[in-house]
Amino acid sequence: MLKETGNILNRPDNEEFVLRLFITGASPNSARAISNIRKICELHLKNRYSLEIIDVYQQPERALVEQLVALPLLIKKAPGPERRLLGDLSDEKKVLKGLGIVI
């Protein structure tokens, strides 16, 4: 476990990532986004993350609260400042950079 996350610098290892992924039903983009984020989390943040996946179709009022426009959208609530990652998360480098994970 430690071995897998040993590459993270400048961060205490026990810091937990709080992630929220907003998707729209079973659209291709949404499906890709889910599998991509799962892959990345398992690879880089194993056991150090909580991922909440929200289907905006089911909870449209959250779209207003969270200022959603384009989807799918991943919001990193913690650690540090909030970051928003738009798209199907297929660009792994950008995702890692956006989450503040340095390889």
Next chain:
Amino acid sequence: MEQIKQTKPSHLAKTPTGITGLDEITNGGLPKGRPTLICGSAGCGKTLMSMEFIVRGATEFDEPGVFMAFEEKADELSVNTLSLGFDLDRLVQEKKIRVDYVHIDRSEIEETGEYDLDGLFIRLSYAIDSIGAKRVVLDTIENLFSGLTNESIIRAELRRLFQWLKDKGVTAIITGERGKDTLTRQGLEEYVSDCVILLEHRVKHQISTRMLRIVKYRGSLHGTNEYPFLIDSDGISVLPVTSLSQGHEASSERVSTGVKSLDDMLDGKGFYRGSSILISGTAGTGKTSIATTFAAGACERGEKCIYFSFEESESQILRNTKSIGLDLEKHIQSGLLEICASRPTLYGLEMHLVDIHKRIKAFKPDTVIVDPITNLITIGSINEVKSMLIRLISFLQDQQVTVMFTALALNNIVQEQTDETISSLVDAWLLVRDIESNGERNRGMYIMKSRGMKHSNQVREFVITDNGLELVDVYLGPNGILTGSAREEQVLQEHAGEVLKGYQMSAKDKEVLRKRNILEAKIANLKAEFESVEEELNRVYTEERIKKDATESNRREITSRRGGLSGTVDPEENNMEE
């Protein structure tokens, strides 16, 4: 792509906007259930127009609306619209309007792959369904382009969005910033092809005018001109100007000019109701006095009158009219008269026209006075002023409102006057002019034209007295037209001459009488002479006879004494002689 579906022959259904004038230009409103694009540069009133569309829909047509703002936050919007008299917060609480502020900031977002705008769709759909909205505004959706980088995705999604809006059956307004060569920066007109309205804000001679033009409106008749519009405390008013036809009814009713002697010049009855009258003249000839007298006359009859003054303030007019014995203040207090004084440079010509329209519609006057129209030239060319006045006259004639314009002529030569340009538009034209002679100026007035009535061709002297206006016949003497003191002098001279003549006459009469007396005396004298001659003659005859008698008797005496023979003959002889 959209219009292929629209093959049904039924008329295009329309959604009234409730914006003054816009529904008239668009022949009923915006296309129902379709998106309309409103484009224009910054500050031309796009947001306001779309907001008014939503507010009027909620308040007047019972059609709730969703306002999706990409630029202004909800609280900013409600403050901004409050200045126009729309209580946005209350309408939001009553669930008639829903305002949704969409915030996109590129710096907060990292794009990591493919995406779509489903979030926007969901939000919009949620907002529409939550209040049963029939109207939607997206202001300004182009902000998406600055918030997101992948243009091809946005374009595809916008296309989908507009189609989705159509399927939803909501009447939508999309606003867009004016581009360099295109109507909108991002070419939104490509997606919204049913109705495009262009707003412009022009500054000419330091005076700004807002203009509206319908660039296209599929499947509907619409006005194609540029129309000025006004944003004030009641929202937006677009001016549907120039009624093309001249279909107004001509009234044969007459209205007094307020001056009895002027009425006499106009067939004894004054102007026609609903006609247009121009009074022109050089400075200080009493144009305003005629106009105020006309206004006061209308109010005396119990009619309503608006006085648009571009020269004097209300209190100035009240003070000045008091000096000629008119009390306009009581008419203002009784609500019959309204004086609207404004500087011509306050706003552009078109705005003046919009303002005049608005006030006339609100006040519903029988008489309108514009004093003077020549001041409008400071803010527009003669042609522009003319076209404005054409529209004003046609509007007023439609409503059977009598209108009186005054125009300042810069010189005395009629042909060169600026008011010449509108003289063909008016029904009656009075000219007041200076007549300068003997070191004083006097006012002369004549009627250049008065359509449809007998009118005097005389030049009258126009006198302003403490008790109002009066027209006096000018004196036409051997030395030409006499006015003012020259006229009075002439009148005095004539009077003196008459007195003198009367005196001369009586002197002559006396002489004749005297002559007659002398003649009669002479006749008496001659008669006396004749009588004395006659008397003399008689006396001679008598003497002669006496002598003869005496001689006869003597002879008889002698005869008888001689013989007495002739004694029987004697009486006979005596009788015969007698």
